[in-house]
Structure formats: C-alpha cells, structure tokens
Amino acid sequence: MPTIVEVAERAGVAVSTVSYALSGKRPVSDATRQRIQAAIDELGYHPNVLARGLATKRSQAISLFYPMAMQSRNLSTMQFEFFAGVTNVASQNGYGLLLWTTPQDEFQIKRLVQEGMSGGLILMEVKTQDPRVDLLRELGFPFALIGHTDDSADLHYVDVDFAEGIRLALRHLAELGHRHVAFINFEPILLDAGFGPAVRLLEGFETGLAETGICGYVSPGTGTADEAAATFQSLRSQHPDISAVIVANEIMAMGVSRLVYQIGLRIPDDLSVIVVASDTTAERLTPPLTNIVLPAETMGRIGAEMLIDQLEGREVRKKNVLLAAELTDHGSTRRVEHG
C-alpha cells in the first residue's frame, strides 16, 4: 500500500509538500500540485487515517452510543430513523460513524474518549439527570445530545417538545368531544430512570388534563406490543368510557391496533388513537395513525451537524434546538357525541 513517502518520491517533492497539498494548509504552486495529484492517482494513494489521527490528535470519526433498547427484541423503526440521519450527515462530511452497544457507563465513555478513535460523541436516550453528560462535560470531550437534560442550556442538543406535543393531542381530542382518554407511556423502568420523553410526556399529559378538563388514565406501557395491548385492554374494561388513547411509541401502538382489530372494533370509529412517532412511521401503520410528530431523521441529522460543526471549529449553526410540537392528522381520531 502506497504511503505519502512514495507519493513524494514519485512527484519529486518533499513529504511535507504532499501533506500540505492535501490539506491546503499551506500554498502549493499549481505545477507541483499537479505533479502530486498525478502521483496520487497513479499510485492509487489514500492517506492512512490512523497515522493522521495520531499526528493531529483528532479523528475523522464520531461515535454514537446506541440506545439500550437495541439490545432487546424491541427494535423500533424510529431508532433507525435517528440513525439514518446521523449516518448520512457523517458520511456526507467525510466522517466515519462508530456504533457502540456496550453498556454506556462512565468507564466505557472514558475508554472511548481515550482510545482516540473518535473525535466526538452523540448520546441518545438522554435522561433528565444524566451522569454521562456530566462526565463528558468534565472531560471536555466534544459531544451532542439527541434529547436533553434538565440543565443543558449550555450544551449542544436537539430535542422535541414532548410535553407540548401531548398537550396538542389532548386539545385536539377535547375539541372532538373526548372526555376520557388513556395514555400508555414507556415502561416504568424508563420513567423511573428519568428517560426524557417518558418524563415529559407524562408531565404534559397531566397539565393537559388540567387545561382541557379531560379525565385521564395513565397506564405505564411495558415496551412490547403484546403487553401494551394487554395493558390497554384491562384499562378499557375498567373504564369503558375511554374513547381515545395516546401511545408513547409505535411498537406499543401496533399492539393496540392489533388488539382493536382482533376484537372487531375499528379505528377511529370505535376508538381514537394518537401515537408519538415520525410521520413516515405513523402513516405506514395499519391503519395510519395521527401522530405527535417525532422527526427522528431530522433530529439525527441536526445532532450530527452540531457535533461536526464543533469538530471542524466552525461556528455551530444551531445549538439548543428544541423543535416545536406538531400533530399530523392521519385520520385515526374522530368526533364523539356526548362523551
């Protein structure tokens, strides 16, 4: 495999000249630049990024700590969308993207930082209080969050306003005459751990109830479609007045849809359903579900851009991005009489 030395010899110049021609950090005359380029092409030379990284103490790769959920069977299309956003931005900017599913404790983060392979880190599934964030802050390592902590005003993050999102949903349902609404949240473990969306959805649901006068039934979900279905069924048998349900993710929503289908009811005729999901995901379900918009691909994209901007020493274009809440109507809600 050709090295920079061989390129230099072939072009009849010093190695540093080749290096500078490549990086553009020093002017190089057109004539020599062309000879160098010719040598590069003939040899099929590509710089060794390890050597470069060692010399510069920076790396053209970023790391993504993968959601815990990935290790379970509980794969969600939306996690994948976050992913697509991050990956595409990284590739477009010439960065490699490293994926990690190891436990994301303090030790692993320190390790990752010191290993030097990645120059920055993107964190997902952020908690309202998150020790990982504290550590990264302390280490001074570049990072960006998809999600945010309660004290992340000074950090680079992108998130969506979940609390307002679920309030939008409640107002929408209130206008349609619904008086009894169920909410299937993420599993209790996540809520207890302070997982942002779980906490903020619940908070928004409660303030939304107060605002709309709707009577709410909160039922923690359990992650899987089956368990969400079972949960909903028991809730519904206890409270037959429930005419609408809001579900925290599309996996659980699929469970509810399937249950409804199996017991012979129809959405929205017999039940209104709203899900927290991306538009693409929500509209692809059977039936399509009206959704509190979680623009996963966009969030991944913005997170990656924020991080790469930092790494490139550019002024970071955005920071602290809290996307406004939105509701997209896919026809899964319907007016009820009387309530």
Next chain:
Amino acid sequence: MPTIVEVAERAGVAVSTVSYALSGKRPVSDATRQRIQAAIDELGYHPNVLARGLATKRSQAISLFYPMAMQSRNLSTMQFEFFAGVTNVASQNGYGLLLWTTPQDEFQIKRLVQEGMSGGLILMEVKTQDPRVDLLRELGFPFALIGHTDDSADLHYVDVDFAEGIRLALRHLAELGHRHVAFINFEPILLDAGFGPAVRLLEGFETGLAETGICGYVSPGTGTADEAAATFQSLRSQHPDISAVIVANEIMAMGVSRLVYQIGLRIPDDLSVIVVASDTTAERLTPPLTNIVLPAETMGRIGAEMLIDQLEGREVRKKNVLLAAELTDHGSTRRVEHG
C-alpha cells in the same frame, strides 16, 4: 491523557513490559504485572487505538457498507435487524463498527481499505454478480457477505434460501386450495441489478408454480407501501381470481394490508397474504402475517462472527452458511373452496 510511557514510569518498568503485560505476548512476572495493573488503574489508562493500529497494521474496527435503501425514505425494520446483529457482535468482541453510506463503488472500497481504520468489511445487498466482491477478493482484504454472489463458494457469507422459501409458501397455499397467486417482488431496478433476493425469489416463484400447478401473477413492486398497494389493486382488478399474495418485504406488505383494510376486506378471510420478513417483524404487523422467514438479526450476527473469526486468525467456525427456508404461520392464510 495518560500514555503507556507514564504507566511504565509509575510502575517502574520499561514501556515494552507494559505493552507485553497488556497483550500477553510475552511472559510477565506476577509481581510486575500487578504493579503495572495498579498504575493503569490509578491513571485510568486506556491504550490509544490509533497508535496501536499504526504499529500493528491492524485495527479493532470493522466496517459495514450500508444498504442503498437507507438513503431513501424507504426505511425498513429489517435492515435495522441486520444491523443490530452486526453491531452487537462487534461490540461484544471489542470491535468498533463503522457505518458508511457513501456510494459503494470501487473507489470507495479501495479508500476504505487503505485508510486503515477498519480491519474488515461486511457487505450487504449483494448482487448475483457483484464487482465489489471481485475487488475485495483481489485486494485480499478480509470481508464477509450478508447475501451471496453466484460464485461465492469460497467466500464467507451468510444467506437464506429465498428460492426454496417462496416454494414453501406456494406449496402451503396450494394445500389450502389456492389456484391464483400474485407475487409482488422488489422494484425492477433491483431485479435488473441482480439483487440476490429479487432474483432468487422470482426464480423460486416460477419453479414453484410449475411444481404446484398454481397460476401466478408477477408484479414488480416499487418499493413504497403506496405503490405496492396500487400495483396490487390493479392486478386484482385484472385477475379477480387472485386469492393470495406473496410480498417481498414488509414495507410493501404494509401497503397491501392497508389497502385491504380500507376497501373493507379482511385477511385472511378475503385474501391470504404471505410476506418475506423476520418473525418479529411479521408478527407485529396488523394483522400479523405469515412469513417466509428472513432471520435478519441472526444473519447479521453470523456475518459479523465470520468476519471477526477471520480477523482474529481463529479458524472460522462457519462459512458458506445458507440457512434453510422456513415458513412461520401467523394466521394470514386460509383455505379456499373451489379455487
């Protein structure tokens, strides 16, 4: 950030001794080993993988070229499952996983190889004739395939027997009395490009028709759910006898399901449906669909294992893995009278 030199100083030994203590490639006395370990712990030392990679000319990271589809809006849960398999195995073995969505041409592959950041490569969406495979072979770079070419007997690959899978489906339908079956394949572009599953499903469908005497209607899909639905509807209006449909992926199947739901029919009462998908994906759909098993997570796992075995110089435990075809009944097919 502590280096190996600092560890050596603190432990009062030579740098090489620390290195050997870490790698175990040379005996180190218990006493010094312990002093070294103490120094490592106190300093919070982690070896710099770039420096290590530069010195050894090997890297503890592998690369995955991401499916083209990822760059479109056409995200599939199953791609994600392949992914989860690969990622988890990599992490468990202490390997980083690098994701690339750049165009996967000859140039990019050469580049990736020479850059030295990854020690091996996993290729997905393999074509029956695939120039990327030829190049990698020629370069002598370690790689594994998820999918296979027509001449890959000597390669490391994992794939599933798609042709036999669709024949299983046809036999199953034949036993239930179906005489007119539609098949919605991957988009023509993929078929023309020689994309393995597209080619082999079609081939299996045709031999399966001959074997069962079923009358088949092949309609190329177009990737999206909407277009698959439209395609199926036109097929059905032209051939009202169609009582069952086989669909090449779950995205298109969702389109068909939704259409069926919208026009007021039921699965399987009015239409039998079989999809090529993983069990988890198929059973989560509304309604759950009987599936030709595509064990995506397992395939990702096996592919990564094969590659890492190679890299570690271990005897590769498996190679040339063509998983047997299977059909899982999720109740979306039903006996028809008369045919």
Next chain:
DNA sequence: CTGTTAGCGCATTCAA
C-alpha cells in the same frame, strides 16, 4: 513556495 525533521503512542526486534 518548498525541504528537513521531530514527534504522535504503541508494538516489536534485538540485547541482556
């Protein structure tokens, strides 16, 4: 505008 050279942090050969 270009050349010379000292590291970056580690593995490994050669000596002891």
Next chain:
DNA sequence: TTGAATGCGCTAACAG
C-alpha cells in the same frame, strides 16, 4: 523475565 531502540505514516513546526 526485562530493557532499549526502531519504525508504523503522517502533520506541523522550523528553516530556508
């Protein structure tokens, strides 16, 4: 069982 010294391929002073 251990130490000293060389080099992996590249960048970035320093020198001209």
